[in-house]
Amino acid sequence: MNKRVSMLFTIAAVAVMGATLFGSTYTQTQIAGQSLDINKMDVDVIEQIHQMGGLQLVMPEAFAETDCGVLSNSKRKVVEFNLTGESVELPIMGGKTYNAMTFSGQVPGPTLRVTQGDVVKMTLTIPADEVTGHGNDMHASQISASAFESVNPGETSQYCYIAEAAGIFKYHCSGVKLIGMDQHVLSGMYGIAIVDPVDGYKKLMVEKTKVNAGKVSVDRKFYSADALEFQLQYNQLYLTKDGNYDAGAMFQHHNTATVVNGMQFGYVPNMAHNLLVKGDVNKNIFVAQPWNGLEHKQYQSQLLFVENDQHVRLFVENQGNEPVFFHIVGEILDRVVQGNRVQSAATETWLLGGSQGMIVDLVFDEPGAYAAVNHDYAAIYTGAATVFVAGDPFGLNPVLVEKGVIPAPVASYAYALGNPSDAVPPMGKNSIAHPALNIHGLMTDEVASEMQASGDYVALWEVIPVVAEILTS
Numbered sequence: 001m002n003k004r005v006s007m008l009f010t011i012a013a014v015a016v017m018g019a020t021l022f023g024s025t026y027t028q029t030q031i032a033g034q035s036l037d038i039n040k041m042d043v044d045v046i047e048q049i050h051q052m053g054g055l056q057l058v059m060p061e062a063f064a065e066t067d068c069g070v071l072s073n074s075k076r077k078v079v080e081f082n083l084t085g086e087s088v089e090l091p092i093m094g095g096k097t098y099n100a101m102t103f104s105g106q107v108p109g110p111t112l113r114v115t116q117g118d119v120v121k122m123t124l125t126i127p128a129d130e131v132t133g134h135g136n137d138m139h140a141s142q143i144s145a146s147a148f149e150s151v152n153p154g155e156t157s158q159y160c161y162i163a164e165a166a167g168i169f170k171y172h173c174s175g176v177k178l179i180g181m182d183q184h185v186l187s188g189m190y191g192i193a194i195v196d197p198v199d200g201y202k203k204l205m206v207e208k209t210k211v212n213a214g215k216v217s218v219d220r221k222f223y224s225a226d227a228l229e230f231q232l233q234y235n236q237l238y239l240t241k242d243g244n245y246d247a248g249a250m251f252q253h254h255n256t257a258t259v260v261n262g263m264q265f266g267y268v269p270n271m272a273h274n275l276l277v278k279g280d281v282n283k284n285i286f287v288a289q290p291w292n293g294l295e296h297k298q299y300q301s302q303l304l305f306v307e308n309d310q311h312v313r314l315f316v317e318n319q320g321n322e323p324v325f326f327h328i329v330g331e332i333l334d335r336v337v338q339g340n341r342v343q344s345a346a347t348e349t350w351l352l353g354g355s356q357g358m359i360v361d362l363v364f365d366e367p368g369a370y371a372a373v374n375h376d377y378a379a380i381y382t383g384a385a386t387v388f389v390a391g392d393p394f395g396l397n398p399v400l401v402e403k404g405v406i407p408a409p410v411a412s413y414a415y416a417l418g419n420p421s422d423a424v425p426p427m428g429k430n431s432i433a434h435p436a437l438n439i440h441g442l443m444t445d446e447v448a449s450e451m452q453a454s455g456d457y458v459a460l461w462e463v464i465p466v467v468a469e470i471l472t473s
């Protein structure tokens, strides 16, 4: 059978989706940007596509083997990745909620972690009571776009592919025959796949200087490939006052919020940190503490704790509609890797366009608080500020030991308070285990309860009152 079957598009489809999605072959049929009346476009063109029943991709079996039966017997490891498409209500900053769309009840969706060469078996289930269909487009795959066809409520769909390229890759809902893809993704239907290099990660070289006999020279320091890992996914929310998706605001790039792993300012201090540092839960150590309070449960903000002189690896993905100028206030990005190739070393900021990811390796040299930001001021002030705390900058070790919170001085506060679960990817090649993980993230109460029942996570809202009792007694 000839597998090179042509794609059939309608002119309207190409006009809207453009070359960004399907490649430069179709650029000539795009509507030039300046000819569009932005205020009308979202209504008229989308309505036209809606009336013709959506965009139907006809491109069966392109170039790679995607048959699950064949791939299951290919002597490769098969990793199952099961997702459900669920519309749920989730909180936003300021005490309101919004109408979120999720993979498996959480934003971002579950992180898939595999090794280069593994077979991914993706199964998407849409519950019968779900209000709309959904699809899943995984950028780690190299298969016909027809695999990403939407699935109706009450149905299940599956596809398989070999994760051939190492790196970090977005996955996202493809809407209902591409209708509403923007709404579904920007309302929460996105996540990442981490594909570890089959030969493992490289050791990290950090360049410093030293003085020897009055002469300054380069001092190269090498760190093992094993690293403490975090994931940071940037996106925006475009919402009406009622918490519904605002397509008009999206077309004009007027975002309501900038989110990291689904939340604005989700990784800033909370009352536990106030208590530890100021001795009072109500004395804020950070200007904005929007998720501060036991009633926030899994949404209670948390900090990211690392040790000094430790290899830290960050998986960063831009899921959104705006560029991300990734920078860590007070640090230098020791290495930037994309596509399993080093792109830069010792750089201050690295730019991620939409649907682009990178792996950042770095070492936090001195004890202190460091803010990872999108160095776009509009993004920083609408939520893209994430605080890392390295070592023991507040000199808390003696107090924590004396009060019996920890038996001996620790290299990071993670040993006393843990790290937030949603910022930590599943373990892979060269991962250093975190001391403890707290239930944290934009997830439904159901998902949080399941995590608590698993016994693998700490419920911070139950721990904080105990720690407070110990510290104030």
Ligand SMILES: [Cu+2]
Pocket (backbone or CB within 6 Å): 085, 101, 133, 134, 135, 173, 174, 175, 176, 184, 185, 189
């Ligand atoms: Cu969807």
